[in-house]
Amino acid sequence: MLRRTIWVALLAAIVGAGAYWWLSAPVVAAVSPGSAHAADLANGEVMFNAGGCASCHAVPDQPDRLKLGGGVAIKSPFGTFYAPNISSDPTYGIGKWTEAEFVNAVMHGVSPSGQHYFPAFPYTSYQHAKRTDVLDLFAYLKTLPAVAGKVRDHYVGFPFNIRRNVGIWKFLFMDGKPFVADGTKSPQWNRGAYLVNSFGHCAECHSPRNALGGIISGERFAGGPNPEGEGWVPNITQKRLGEWSAKDIAYFLKTGELPDGDSVGGAMTRVIKNTSQLPEADIAAMADYLKSLPPVDGPPRPKRKEGGA
Incomplete structure (x- = not known):
């Protein structure tokens, strides 16, 4: 009986190790033949x-x-x-x-x-x-x-x-x-959706993450703790930006200025240095898409301690 138990445990370990090795293997795209x-x-x-x-x-x-x-x-x-x-x-x-x-x-x-x-x-x-x-x-x-x-x-x-x-x-x-374009939306909206969700990688910072560091899909774009450990990344769905127009968002991506006249700070200043270099049409497309995001409740922001900054 003990010998059988040992063999079963050994077999399970081998199968588990094989599954781990298979699932964890780097996957690369095949090189496509054809012209350069x-x-x-x-x-x-x-x-x-x-x-x-x-x-x-x-x-x-x-x-x-x-x-x-x-x-x-x-x-x-x-x-x-x-x-x-x-x-x-x-x-x-x-x-x-x-x-x-x-x-x-x-x-x-x-x-x-x-x-x-x-x-x-x-x-x-x-x-x-x-x-x-x-x-x-x-x-x-x-x-x-x-x-x-x-x-x-x-x-x-x-x-x-x-x-x-x-x-x-x-x-x-x-x-x-x-990325698959949505045929029910305009070309401008689809261009914005593509830029925001691919190269723009906006959700990477503006979404809360689980214990393993994966984005919580149901709270995508809803903000959360700054992954670098300080501060809070804002919700960029209509939950927070409901009063912003698409033109407000575009102006923000171009200049870093908020509708109330204040200016962006922190890590977002580096982002604006990049988005400000984009063609006007692409900035407008990203704004169009971001304005369309439905309101999503993100994680509750911790209350500031009394006497804190």
Whole structure:
């Protein structure tokens, strides 16, 4: 009886290990045969600004937002991540990457060496981007200055530092579905929906997350605790923005100014530096989509302590 129990336990362990290994394996897109992509650099620049690439990847404490040597610290409940060098440098950046490697990094969160990227990199939103837009972004990045220098390693504790576990996280929180236009909506609305939910990755900051760091789908865009540990990220559904017009939202994305005349602060200032560079039509499209978000109650904001700031 004991021997049978041992064999059953051993078999269960083998099956469990096999399931873990299969579910946690990095998944990459197959390389599509065919002609080379004819890059549209102007579109690549639009995707660069929509994605806010400079906010995380520009070298800190210097004025040029196009020097993408990385190094910005991204705090989270799981540790501190440091944005990598994505300049055209062939040694420290992406200068030697292939198109397929870049697509797999951006849309699937898999490095050229076949490892999972941590989801501090918002590929859960980028997975919905069009492959042609990702390739245009890649071409645009290669036109920017090469910046030498290796970024420090992430500071993440056990067990979150085990990259293989990220495969299980992806299985739970990535659907792998492309963006599909809504035929009942206008082209402008669909353009806004695409930008907000793919490169714009607005939900990544403006949604509460569960204990594993996954977005709570029923409270998407409803705000919540700042994942970096300080402050509160606002609700951007009509629960909070009900009195804003689409023009108010567009003006905010262009200038950072609120309808009451106040100006945005904190991390959103970096976002505005990017959205302000977008074409007027794209800003209007994003505003149109954001204005359409139904009111959603987010998590209750903690009351300030008496005597606190």
